Amino acid sequence: MKFTVVDGLIIGLYLLVVIAIGVALRRRTKTSEDFFLSGRTIPAWVAGLAFMSANMGAQEVIGMAASGAKYGLATSHFYWVGAIPAMVFLGLFMMPLYYGSRARSVPEYLKLRFDEKTRVLNAATFAFMTIISSGISMYAMGLLLNLVLGWQFDLSIWLWAGVVLLYVFMGGLTSGIYNEVLQFFLIVFGFAPVVILGLVDIGGWPGLVANLAEISQQRGFAADALTTVWRHTGSAAANPLGVGWFGIVMGLGFVLSFGYWCTDFLLVQRAMAAHSLSAARQTPLIAAIPKLLFPVLVILPGMIAMGLTHRAGGIAFPLKPDGSLNYDLAMPLMLARYLPTGLLGLGITALMASFMSGMAGNVTAFNTVWTYDLYQAHIRPNAADKHYLHVGRLATVAGVLLSIAAAYLAARFNNIMDLLQLVFAFVNAPLFATFLLGMFWNRTTGHGAFVGLLSGTIGAALHHGMTISGHGVPGIKGGWIFVAHTYPSEMAQNFATAIVAWTVCFVVTVAVSLVTAPRPAEHLQGLVYSLTVRERKEPTAWYLSPALLAPLVLAAALCLNLIFW
Amino acid sequence: MGLDLRLPIGVLFSALALVLIVYGLISDPAIYARSLGFNVNLGWGCVLLVFGVAMLAASQRRPKK
Numbered sequence: 001m002k003f004t005v006v007d008g009l010i011i012g013l014y015l016l017v018v019i020a021i022g023v024a025l026r027r028r029t030k031t032s033e034d035f036f037l038s039g040r041t042i043p044a045w046v047a048g049l050a051f052m053s054a055n056m057g058a059q060e061v062i063g064m065a066a067s068g069a070k071y072g073l074a075t076s077h078f079y080w081v082g083a084i085p086a087m088v089f090l091g092l093f094m095m096p097l098y099y100g101s102r103a104r105s106v107p108e109y110l111k112l113r114f115d116e117k118t119r120v121l122n123a124a125t126f127a128f129m130t131i132i133s134s135g136i137s138m139y140a141m142g143l144l145l146n147l148v149l150g151w152q153f154d155l156s157i158w159l160w161a162g163v164v165l166l167y168v169f170m171g172g173l174t175s176g177i178y179n180e181v182l183q184f185f186l187i188v189f190g191f192a193p194v195v196i197l198g199l200v201d202i203g204g205w206p207g208l209v210a211n212l213a214e215i216s217q218q219r220g221f222a223a224d225a226l227t228t229v230w231r232h233t234g235s236a237a238a239n240p241l242g243v244g245w246f247g248i249v250m251g252l253g254f255v256l257s258f259g260y261w262c263t264d265f266l267l268v269q270r271a272m273a274a275h276s277l278s279a280a281r282q283t284p285l286i287a288a289i290p291k292l293l294f295p296v297l298v299i300l301p302g303m304i305a306m307g308l309t310h311r312a313g314g315i316a317f318p319l320k321p322d323g324s325l326n327y328d329l330a331m332p333l334m335l336a337r338y339l340p341t342g343l344l345g346l347g348i349t350a351l352m353a354s355f356m357s358g359m360a361g362n363v364t365a366f367n368t369v370w371t372y373d374l375y376q377a378h379i380r381p382n383a384a385d386k387h388y389l390h391v392g393r394l395a396t397v398a399g400v401l402l403s404i405a406a407a408y409l410a411a412r413f414n415n416i417m418d419l420l421q422l423v424f425a426f427v428n429a430p431l432f433a434t435f436l437l438g439m440f441w442n443r444t445t446g447h448g449a450f451v452g453l454l455s456g457t458i459g460a461a462l463h464h465g466m467t468i469s470g471h472g473v474p475g476i477k478g479g480w481i482f483v484a485h486t487y488p489s490e491m492a493q494n495f496a497t498a499i500v501a502w503t504v505c506f507v508v509t510v511a512v513s514l515v516t517a518p519r520p521a522e523h524l525q526g527l528v529y530s531l532t533v534r535e536r537k538e539p540t541a542w543y544l545s546p547a548l549l550a551p552l553v554l555a556a557a558l559c560l561n562l563i564f565w
Numbered sequence: 566m567g568l569d570l571r572l573p574i575g576v577l578f579s580a581l582a583l584v585l586i587v588y589g590l591i592s593d594p595a596i597y598a599r600s601l602g603f604n605v606n607l608g609w610g611c612v613l614l615v616f617g618v619a620m621l622a623a624s625q626r627r628p629k630k
Binding site: 006009010013014017020021024025028046174178181182185189193197200201337338339340341342343346 | 568570573574576577578580581584585588589592596597599600601603605606609612613616
């Protein structure tokens with residue numbers, strides 16, 4: 001891919017604006033709440049778009065196109081079953097508790113609702129995890145830029161991490177949020193031309209369907225298996241995901257998605273920064289609207305790339321060292337194929353922006369949890385607010401440096417990273433059961449929550465240790481205790497692990513809660529759904545009211561599932 | 566936080582649009598073979614310009630409290 005002065009000028013303009021925003025925000029960032037929660041002043045549309053892009057790190061953008069190429073349209077399960085219902089649930093039922101309790105972080109909500117030990121368990125694992133995932137995505141991006149543009153790995157890592165550090169250090173969460181909104185528009189405007197040109201080239205949707213039908217049949221599936229979402233999920237073996245409908249609905253749609261969208265502080269923080277309770281509730285609902293449509297921008301290019309492999313002079317995916325296709329290159333290959341100098345710069349800038357905002361998202365969540373939930377709670381309580389602002393800025397520097405270290409660790413010891421990600425998956429899987437019970441069953445106790453979480457994590461680990469997928473070898477892919485069951489695919493195994501973890505956590509939490517002392521009702525005001533004062537009518541535009549947005553978004557998701565059934 | 570985000574968005578996208586439009590006007594048409602013969606820099610640059618100017622206008626029209 002050739003990178004010219006014009007492309008460089010476009011990236012340069014973007015970097016200039018990002019840093020200018022940081023400088024402009026620096027003067028306005030006076031208190032710790034300004035730095036960690038944007039002083040709770042963000043308008044709903046800004047928070048909503050930031051919420052939507054906060055999970056769109058480069059790894060996600062690259063990964064969704066890769067999955068589009070590998071699994072076809074079924075990848076949109078991650079949007080239309082995975083994300084949308086969970087986002088609606090968060091907006092309708094959980095935000096009033098998160099926002100209304102005035103908790104400053106998700107772990108702090110756990111402290112208010114349960115106890116200190118549950119908070120520390122959540123805060124410590126979360127803080128660690130943000131660093132690891134930030135490092136892994138940095139590593140992936142460094143590798144990609146090296147492969148596609150020939151940029152030096154060390155240089156790109158230090159350079160981009162430096163920019164992120166600069167703007168988060170100055171403007172805190174607000175810088176992060178503003179950059180996420182810029183990233184949203186850059187992705188829309190950077191990827192849309194690729195999708196339009198690709199579709200024109202391949203003969204529109206019918207042309208794509210025809211091309212993918214042949215590829216699907218070569219892989220032993222029905223002709224329409226790559227261009228439909230539900231039709232072939234009756235049996236796990238009949239669809240490219242290798243997961244049946246039950247696994248998709250329960251594992252992905254319920255346990256994993258609700259766990260991620262409703263409890264991950266990286267996302268919830270964006271809604272907590274909104275200027276009012278109604279804006280906080282609108283945040284995930286507004287985010288759901290572009291989320292419904294984003295498969296067009298991130299999954300479709302991967303499908304088109306795959307369709308073009310079939311044509312003379314089309315796209316050829318390079319092979320990985322193990323001989324399999326390197327699907328991760330789907331998006332860069334499409335950018336390189338259709339965009340001339342100029343627009344190519346815009347496409348690369350969109351990738352850069354998602355890389356940086358993905359990292360900034362992790363760093364802003366990390367510095368908040370570190371400062372409020374670990375430092376203020378355990379190391380130095382009752383200091384002046386200025387002190388915590390200072391600690392937050394230092395934590396930002398530390399977070400960026402630790403992410404860089406994690407990136408190099410990933411480059412040197414890839415299997416350590418795989419192992420860490422696996423462990424975090426065990427820790428995260430049961431989380432939603434804890435929140436669900438905590439918010440909607442007043443009887444849930446702190447001991448119940450804590451023991452339930454630990455049991456869920458152990459349950460996940462045991463399930464993973466006793467099962468394996470299709471062609472896996474016992475080890476990191478499962479079966480390290482003994483193999484009691486074989487799943488048709490790794491994804492099916494992951495979904496099942498999540499379901500087991502959730503169920504164990506749910507049952508144990510209920511059981512332990514019933515035998516431990518309940519919390520008096522006066523300590524649960526505003527923390528559980530039934531004891532929360534209903535929202536006063538705040539002035540809000542009728543078209544943004546949750547009562548209208550929520551059913552609208554759900555109906556649209558249902559329609560998309562039916563159209564592409 | 567007192568800084569209307571529509572302003573930097575408008576500035577960035579208007580500036581990007583101008584770069585694309587100018588480059589679209591002076592570039593060698595041969596580079597558009599890959600974009601199926603369309604001068605996408607010029608065309609998409611105009612789209613960006615409309616968006617950028619609309620954001621700028623919105624940030625000026627209703628200044629935040």
